[in-house]
Amino acid sequence: MQEYRQDLIRVANAMADEARRVILPHFRAPGLVAENKGGAGYDPVTIADRAAERAMRAILARERPDDAILGEEMGARAGTSGLAWVLDPIDGTRGFVTGTPTWGVLIALSGPDGPRLGLIDQPHIGERFLGGLGEAWYEGPPGRRALATSRGAELSEASLFSTFPEVGSAAERAAFEALSARVRLTRFGMDCYAYALLAAGHVDLVVEAGLQAHDIQAPIALIEAAGGVVTDWRGGPAHGGGRALAAANAALHAQALEILSQAP
16 A cells, blocks of 8 residues: 555656656746636636646556546546546746746645645745645755644734735625734735645645635645645535635634635
8 A cells, every 4th residue: 555655656746847847948938928718817828837737647648547637728537546636737827927936836636535645846946845645745955854734823823825815706805804804914926835835834824715626636635734724615625626725723724714604
């Protein structure tokens, strides 16, 4: 069983390595073209997004052909193993096209009960955060170390992150603002990197709405492996997307959930 778990982690790392190789030549490159996928607002995609997902899928075709795949750019592929890889080749493409290093590669391995392994990789900085299947570690310029979320339990001393100030609907924004009024610090615009920082013990809460499954499954497994809690705004599973509340520990989660659960 340990050998099997290690092989799954090996495949996740191999995909992250290949995504790094494919993406980095495009980051901050002159003339990078971003296509707007449409919908509400600006939803960009670049050659790097698509090339990275193709590269990761090629590894899965070779290493794990029986597993299902759900990717942001290329959709779903059915499998027969009961496992699915959930891929977001560049989470935070808005940050990517504007040169900020807050985007990341998201890789999750999920079973019928939800995500079991999550990896967040920031290629430009050279940082990787992995959690699940009995492991929780960070690897970057300072070397490798274990991941552990913050143990602080007072909402008044907590830091709260979200990607967009508008958060979601007007009602969701109101619930977020009620929570923001209770914490010490609120910051915006960190994309998936905020979840990585929560797993590493630097951030206490991340709250978002309007997510897709590929946005949240890797952060769920990573944060839970590091000691945190991730649910929707009612305390239920969040791996399908929608609203997400990620907290460093159960005490902070309970306090934040009491406020956010008032949103209709």
